[in-house]
Amino acid sequence: MFLNRLALKSYRNYDQIELTTDSNVNIFVGPNAQGKTNLLESIYVLAMTKSHRTHQDKELIGWNGDQTQLHAQIQKRYGSCQLDLSISTKGKKAKINGLEQKKLSNFIGALNVVMFAPEDLEIVKGTPGIRRRFLDMEIGQVQPSYLYDLSQYQKILLQRNNYLKQNFAGKGSPDAMLDIWNEQLALYGVKIMKKRQNFIKKLQQWAETIHRGITNDSEELLIRYSPSFDMGSFEDESVLLNQFMIKLSLVRDQEFRRGVTLVGPHRDDLLFYINDKEVQTYGSQGQQRTTALSLKLAEIELIHEEVGEYPLLLLDDVLSELDEYRQTQLIRTFQEKVQTFITTTGLESVHLDQLNHASLFHVLKGNVSGRS
Numbered sequence: 121m122f123l124n125r126l127a128l129k130s131y132r133n134y135d136q137i138e139l140t141t142d143s144n145v146n147i148f149v150g151p152n153a154q155g156k157t158n159l160l161e162s163i164y165v166l167a168m169t170k171s172h173r174t175h176q177d178k179e180l181i182g183w184n185g186d187q188t189q190l191h192a193q194i195q196k197r198y199g200s201c202q203l204d205l206s207i208s209t210k211g212k213k214a215k216i217n218g219l220e221q222k223k224l225s226n227f228i229g230a231l232n233v234v235m236f237a238p239e240d241l242e243i244v245k246g247t248p249g250i251r252r253r254f255l256d257m258e259i260g261q262v263q264p265s266y267l268y269d270l271s272q273y274q275k276i277l278l279q280r281n282n283y284l285k286q287n288f289a290g291k292g293s294p295d296a297m298l299d300i301w302n303e304q305l306a307l308y309g310v311k312i313m314k315k316r317q318n319f320i321k322k323l324q325q326w327a328e329t330i331h332r333g334i335t336n337d338s339e340e341l342l343i344r345y346s347p348s349f350d351m352g353s354f355e356d357e358s359v360l361l362n363q364f365m366i367k368l369s370l371v372r373d374q375e376f377r378r379g380v381t382l383v384g385p386h387r388d389d390l391l392f393y394i395n396d397k398e399v400q401t402y403g404s405q406g407q408q409r410t411t412a413l414s415l416k417l418a419e420i421e422l423i424h425e426e427v428g429e430y431p432l433l434l435l436d437d438v439l440s441e442l443d444e445y446r447q448t449q450l451i452r453t454f455q456e457k458v459q460t461f462i463t464t465t466g467l468e469s470v471h472l473d474q475l476n477h478a479s480l481f482h483v484l485k486g487n488v489s490g491r492s
């Protein structure tokens with residue numbers, strides 16, 4: 121799929137812009153703090169309805185406005201499609217081809233993107249919460265039902281935690297109520313775990329091959345799902361559900377003492393190994409960065425497999441971080457296949473000679489000029 125046109129109103133430091141983009145590679149060049157990342161972020165927001173770098177939607181609204189409007193014209197295999205998203209302090213409104221979508225989950229997935237930014241190193245190095253967010257965003261954009269399961273799970277988790285806090289052991293008779301929460305929690309928890317397990321299995325297959333290519337066959341990358349309890353080889357959801365309930369009963373007293381839910385996908389993690397050694401603990405900075413790159417490139421292939429079209433690739437200030445060999449590998453992956461948006465402060469860090477065709481845009485103080 122391709123983004124043909126992007127229009128923004130009152131988005132971060134852009135008052136109003138309209139861009140026609142190249143179907144191959146688009147390079148946005150400019151000094152620091154001019155709006156390059158903001159531009160890529162806006163494309164990400166059009167795909168996911170939220171930013172990759174903040175949970176606070178109001179930060180996206182230009183300082184002089186009270187709402188922002190984003191518009192994209194997308195070219196897909198089966199025709200073109202118009203996406204409109206407006207974000208105000210009161211909430212979000214999303215339209216596909218002029219039709220308002222009651223649920224944002226129906227809007228997510230109309231445009232698919234893979235973003236690779238310097239902070240993605242945190243997916244490898246950072247806390248489990250960052251890896252769970254990565255899983256949620258990526259599975260969500262190819263499987264809208266996942267987002268529904270997740271929001272149900274989060275609601276139940278919140279209520280269950282409140283309940284645990286208020287009804288510590290010995291006070292009242294909490295069991296009957298807890299049984300109801302447990303069933304609900306396990307029901308949605310298992311759905312999420314199964315979907316994460318399937319996603320990671322597929323991601324692993326792609327990432328392993330890609331990582332071998334990037335490292336000249338010297339490194340074997342393994343990605344492993346690490347759920348809050350051992351799923352064993354259980355394929356059947358009802359067996360897993362039963363396991364979930366057993367685990368909950370085992371930690372019951374501890375949960376009352378601590379006032380939090382100790383079992384479930386909100387405690388999942390994702391582990392990375394290179395040649396059998398955990399990357400988070402033993403990996404060099406370079407290996408951690410390459411792992412993040414392999415993960416992102418694997419995602420491109422996975423989305424293609426699931427959706428039948430390649431997503432857009434958004435590379436925010438990452439090319440200068442990659443050596444020539446890795447940059448060449450990356451360019452080979454997207455060239456003529458994946459519409460790519462690159463930001464950089466200087467063209468000297470981009471191996472332009474490797475690109476068959478690219479459009480160049482200059483970004484200065486919230487204005488974009490060019491396309492050459």
Ligand SMILES: Nc1ncnc2c1ncn2[C@@H]1O[C@H](COP(=O)(O)OP(=O)(O)OP(=O)(O)O)[C@@H](O)[C@H]1O
Pocket residue numbers: 131132133134150151152153154155156157158159178179180181182183184437463465
């Ligand atoms: N809500 C907002 N309204 C207006 N301006 C904003 C808003 N949020 C951020 N900005 C401004 O946007 C600018 C940053 O833009 P951006 O992060 O896109 O920079 P950049 O060109 O990618 O820079 P760098 O090369 O340093 O990463 C900053 O000057 C910041 O003050």
